[in-house]
Amino acid sequence: MxxxxxxLEExxxxxxxxxxxxxxxxxxxxKVVGCFPVYTPEELVHAGGMIPMGLWGGQITPSVAGKYNPIFTCSIMRSCMEYGMTGVYEGLTCAVMPMLCDTFRGMSAAWRSGVKDIPLVSFIHPQNRTDSDAFSFLVEEYRAAAKKLEEVTGCTITEESLAQSIEVYNEHSATMMAFAKAANDHLDVITPVARHAVFKSALFMEKGEHTEKVKELLSxxxxxxxxxxxxKKVILTGITAEPDEFLELFTECGIAVVGDDLAQESRLYRTAIPKRGTALEDLAGQWFERKGCSMVHEVESTRGSMLVEMAQAAGAQGIVVCLMRFCDVEEYDYPMIAQCAKEAGLRCLCLEIDQSTQNNEQSHTKIQSFAEMAE
Structure with missing residues (x-):
């Protein structure tokens, strides 16, 4: 023990x-390269012998980011901008940003204007994944991103090094999903806060190093x-479920987290990188196999049914939607999630996540009510 x-403390x-x-x-x-959420191809950075470091903002009330990001911008992007402008990210060789939503499109220009000392490498994921040219488009986007990384950092990314990095990342993903499963057998030890720490720490550690640490924990x-x-047991879904004080509310109310569909946690690891051809083609292929995510367009959304299946398999009584404030794509998915939960006889609880506030009292009241009402 x-x-x-x-x-867990480490x-x-x-x-x-x-x-x-x-x-x-x-x-x-x-050399450390900042990686914006959600699906930045960290493997490219890793293949260049550098350390990918997740940029997920933090609990802060922005004081200068408002110059570029209005108040109705997703709080993760506002806090990232704040940290970039105030020197918190000083030391990064550059940053990589995927263009996954309208906020990112504005953020890329804002970053280049407001954080001039950290060069930005940006690229686009094709949302129309059924188009015949979408796959080759993404391969070329990754190729251009790799070339830009080489120019900015002085690193070299080869076919061999990328293939090796893909192996490292696939092993890490498998290990994290194994942890998610094993955690449910030890909910007395793997509390919501502890579970989150295991997942979040992966964003800031070299993946091979993190894999070994999680394997030690599993053993x-x-x-x-x-x-x-x-x-009671619940499944969490959303972008993030933070801060720790928020997660502690579940423990206080006797509720265990038995699974998640969080962009900061399991959503990153549930889709392995397939074998498609060259290493770049393999890496691009992962995008076309992702599903059940608000950031990934599907003709028929599978997220609601997926969450119901997760809840039923884990014996959960409800689904908790951790709704990032001002995140349009997550807001679009909420009605469908709620409807699927209702049809399956599961309770659906919506809690707002905002990195610019420290007040969790509203969430506390809702979680208390959920604990008393859920059967």
Whole structure:
């Protein structure tokens, strides 16, 4: 048990202090590249011998970002802009940004104007994935991004190094999904906050390093007896479920998190990189196999039914939508999720996530009511 506690504390330290982790890599002579959410191809950065570092903002009330990002901008982008403009991201060689929604399109121009000391590499994921030219388009977008990375950082990205990085990332994804499954047998130890720390720490660590740490955790968990949670269980869905104080509300109300469809957590790992041809083609192929995500267009959305299946398989009584404030694509999906949950006899709870506020009292009241009403 002491080993499990030590690993969880180590990963919580990384997830809570990404700047400290970045300094560690910089002092070791590594170049660090910032990776905006959600589907930045980190493998390209990794293949260049650099460290991909997730840029997911943080709990802050912006003071200067408003010059470029209005108040109705997604709070992740506002906090990222704030950190970029105030020097929190100082040390990054460059940043990579996918154009996944309208906010990103405006953010790319804002970043280039407001954060001139961190060059931006941007690219576009094709949303019409049924178009015959969509795949070749994305391959060329990745090729251009790789070339830009080489120009800005001085690194070299080869077919061999990219293939090796894809292997590292596929192994990491499999390990994270194994953890998500194993966590449900030890809900007394893997609390919502602990679970989140394991996932979030991956955003700030070299993936091979993180894989080994999570494997150590899995091995240690295997030595514990299974724990039967007597309270309510839920599935989380959304972009993020933060801060820790928000997740602690579930524990206070006797509710366990038994699965997630969070863009910051399992959604990143549930789709392996397939074999399509060259390493770039393999990497591009992953985009065409993703589903059940608000950032990925589907002719017929599968997210609602997917969440219902997840909840039923895990014995959950409800689905909690962690709705990022001012995130249009997530707002579009909510009615469909709620309808699917209702038809399946599951409760659906919507909680607003906003990185610019520290007040969780409204969420606390809703979670308390959910715990009392869910059967």
């Amino acid at each position: 002491s080993e499990i506690k030590a690993i 990963l919580a330290e990384v997830s809570g202090n990404p700047r400290k982790q970045m300094e560690k890599y910089l002092s070791a002579g590594k 240690a968990l295997e030595g514990l007896p299974k724990y039967e949670h007597k309270g």
